[in-house]
Amino acid sequence: MAKFNLKINGETHRLDVDPTTPMLWVLRDHLNLQGTKYGCGVAACGACTVHLNGYAVRSCQLPVSTVKDQEITTIEGLSANGDHPVQQAWLEHDVAQCGYCQAGQIMNAVSLLKLNPNPTDEDIESAMSGNICRCATYLRIKAAIKTAAPK
């Protein structure tokens, strides 16, 4: 066990936890931030995507000990009331079916748009290909990203 100070969604959290624990489980089990989802644990599905210093990472591959004073943002911290343009675009296109993958998709999309504010279809497809949607809402995800892009 070891003590960590973590900056998550603009707040500092102190916790005592096994240093190898992936951030995914720190968020879900220790901090009760359950928006970040477990899908595979091996960096193959994207359900666990969060932002580290503003860009998408797979939280299942991020041991708590490596975070140090870097900023983590989860879906809960993306906006106060779901009013981030990407979240709004998701609602406009009514993207979700079961919804389980969508927090990860949104976090990845926000990061994509930060790096590439005007992505082509191919840019979107390749940037999003690490995020599986078992319900296969891919077309709506793409449409929502295009809606959010100019905003």
Add this chain to the structure above:
Amino acid sequence: MKNDTTTQSRRTFLKATALTGGGMILGIHWLSGATTTPAASGLDLVKDTYVFNGHIKITSDNIIQIMSQNPEFGQNVKTSLPMIVAEELDADWKNVIVEQAPFDLKLYTRQFAGGSQSVKTTWKALRTAGATARQMLREATAQFWNVPLEEVTTKAGVLYHSKSEKSVTYGEMAAKAAEIPVPKDVKLKEIKDFNIVRSPRKNVEGINIVTGKPLFGLDYRQKDMLIAMVERPPAFGLKLKSYDAKAVLKMPGIKKVFTIQVFPEKYERQIFDTRTFNELVVVVGKTTWEVMNARKKLKVEWQPITTSIECVHTFSSERDETIPAGLESTDNHYLKMVERSAQPATELRKDGDPETAFKNAAQIIERTYTAPFLAHNMMEPINCFALVTDTEAFFAAPLQAPEYAEKTLATRLGLPLEKIEIQMTRMGGGFGRRAYAHYMVEAALISQQAKAPIKLIYTREDDMTYGIYRPSYTATYRAALDADKNLIAFHVKGGGVPEHPIAADRFPASAVDHYLAEGWEIPSNITIGAFRAPRSNFNAAAEQSFLDELAAAMGKDPIEFRLQLLQRAKDNPVGKHDNYDPDRYAGVLKLVREKSGWGKPENAQKSRGVAAYFCHNSYAAHVIDLTMKDGEPVVENVYSAIDCGIVINLDAATNMVEGAVIDGIGNAMYGALTLKDGIPQQNNFNQYRMIRHHEAPKKVDVHFVQNDIDPTGLGEPPFPPVFAALANALYKATGKRFYTQPFSAELERRQGD
């Protein structure tokens, strides 16, 4: 109970309804925390709530609460079922908030997600519930204003009396209306007057999904809850011999290690009681990561199972199921299927004299189609919360079939049904897998033995390698043509491990003079379960590919050929004919022909394939256009035509069809769970190929047949014909027919040639 924001527990609910006896209650705070529609956000205190029936409550400040009775796994019933109630209630959708109903068969019928039946089976009851409450509101208002009932009208949640220019909201009349005796035989709306049903409405859970609210089973928590995982054999055909947990118990956070037996010896399984492994080693600890890690230190010895026979009850009968010993492999399954299909099989349907017709045929076309096991791979892995004491049991779980789960749990725990409470969480997908509630029994036994609230979690590897797969199938289709290339006889002989897929009365049965359908089965210890459009997902792939090849051999257009067969089935059906409606079947083919510009000169160069199918009461047809790029197919456009009767929520229904099309392409191209010596060869998404963003079609153009037929269901029917439309398009693009799924493996094999 934390995180219990959108679900009402049954106990609270019963307390409320018991108080009211269907009448009025005061001061029940239903809404604490519910934010399921935008209308409800910002609402933090509710005053008086009046219960009209199990579906509707109205508050004095005019919030219309509608309970969604069925489990939600992405089919969007949490929006569409309340839309049906709201339609007949004539509510203003803006003022509606939706709650997940408790599981309670005293209040609701068929609380089940599966078979594309949620809307079909509740349609009448939900309309009646809405219309009844509306009638009570009108009666109360007529009395209050002292005017004739016929003069009280409603519109969007307001009651009117036009002569006196009076109006009052539902909320204002709720207290009085809830006291009105429940009327019988209320009149339902004319379909032409619908204004909520048939319009696009946003998912009521949308905002909660995009903000990451804890909606799913895996998100459910209770104070002092422990985490449990189960270790079971690494291969089908093995069972527990012994284990040593010393090292595990020394690991941080670990509380207990013990074994459970899912079902006792000689247990007679009910329909959804499939479980792959009966004896499991359980590790219980404080956090997920600690349990995951500690579990790796378990030292377990496994031993081979011996062949056994289990009694299994199905919906209507019971049978003995043989579970053979041995370590099975996919290669071996395929060899055995070839051998077995050459032997006699069970006759399922016979019309005319197929033997003679085949003997006299001028030409016989014979093709064999094969498909592997598929894993459901819902994004949310299997999990269940359980708190079991000596006298009662509480569960919060993602599950499709609570009615069956409850009975099994009651039997296994020796508790009366009333002492079992099941909270249905939102499911991160289901696709059939979550009808099999073995994981709830496991969770129950773990909680009982650990004497603690526990959440059982399957890792992705646990989930993917557990079994309950879509069976592996093969089928040989034969067609006999006469000298003029007329189809005179049709024969299908299909089988599988461990069940055959054949639906003998389906199209083209009744459309051919001489017809024979046969089935055979090979017992296996690989467990199987319903997978989106069970059996149909294989039958459509095979039969609709075969019809394409047959049309080509006959020199006919594939759509025209199918329409001719359907015409025959309509005008002069052969044998028993009560399975499909030739007109509705033809309707989707005609619609997709029109929308895709089929046969138009501008589309002549496209590599396009068509397929249609009828299952689960609805009809679907697709046209797929693809191109080849670097040896890989790129699906450009898909045109879909669906007849599922009245479409409740157009946008959500379109989403569902888009998803089914992409899911179909994904499973046809890449889906496969293979085995070697009983060990699944794929255990996570880095080995099991799922369709991803860049492999999805560029466009899916969805059209629904417009009619006033009561809804017939949508989740499954669009899925099966996708496989064949893709195979037929691939043929156009490559000049080769695709007989074996997954097609990507077939493509690779050919490129290697």
